[in-house]
Amino acid sequence: MRVKAVISYDGSHYQGFQKQKSTKMTVSSAIEEALSSLQIDSPIVGSGRTDAGVHATGQVIHFDLPDFWHDLEKLKRNLNRKLTDISFKHISVASNDFHARFSAKKRVYRYVFKTHKPSVFEQKYISYYKSFDPILLISALKIFEGKHDFNFFHKTGTITHTTVREIYRATYMERDGYHFIYFEANGFLRSQVRMMVDTAMLCAKGDMSITQLQEQLSCQKKYTTKLAPPEGLYLARIIYG
Structure with missing residues (x-):
């Protein structure tokens, strides 16, 4: 069974x-x-x-x-x-042909961070980024939405037949001093979410322009390969059907 x-x-x-x-x-x-x-x-x-x-x-x-x-x-x-x-x-x-990976339609990741260093009780579960512009962050995240070739937004080492993925939703919200970034997509490449988060935060802090983000997303030029810290990332939900 x-x-x-x-x-x-x-x-x-x-x-x-x-x-x-x-x-x-x-x-x-x-x-x-x-x-x-x-x-x-x-x-x-x-x-x-x-x-x-x-x-x-x-x-x-x-x-x-x-x-x-x-x-x-x-x-x-x-x-x-x-x-x-x-x-x-x-x-x-589940049905005999159910497959946890191949039957999935959408995947949702949540990234959690603070703008001051988390306490010792939070540091394994929440990341830290200094002050940033929320408007710039939202603008950067919206660039990721849609179907793109994410060849410049993943770590190598995993065999995949295509690096094209579709991001259905990329959003930001703040609540009680905690900052949340959500990505919903049909799938993600190795470390893709962490790279997208850090690149969006570079834009939000003014260290990278929206134009540069667009150029990297269109595989014209690679400006960064840095990953957001793993502590703030959660695989939040898998959607079937």
Whole structure:
């Protein structure tokens, strides 16, 4: 039986979501170890990868259960007892052809930062950028909306058949001293969100012009490859159908 699970995790404790040969400290490895202890040998498939230090409040995974596992609430309780820094929010039955990655239609990322240094209790979960112009930030974010070739906005190392992605929404809001940037798209390249955030913030601080951003987005000239700190980034939601 194939199941779909929505999970959240504290990425500061892991070297990313995807399994790696060099370390077992990944979200996937931790979940598969917990599943194995419950006699579930299925590998897990995630809706997308997150970098080391990046968090999730709405990551989606799928895996297959043996016939003797049919109580999904009991399974969720058992997994949450075994895992630290990872929480199973929901587990539900999925169709046999459901795929956490390929069935997804939209993905939403949230970036959180402050304009003064976060406290020691926040520093793993909130990023820091100095004062900026919100109007310039909104203008920069709007440039990303639409379908573009993001060849100059990702880290190399991941094989993909195309670097074209469509950004449906790129917005900014502020609430109680916390600043939020949201990206909603059909998909993202490796570290694309972190690079877009930092480039938009360069524009918002006057260190880069909107014209330069447009030139980099149209693959004319690369002005920056710097990434926003991972602490403020959250995979917030996966939308299907």
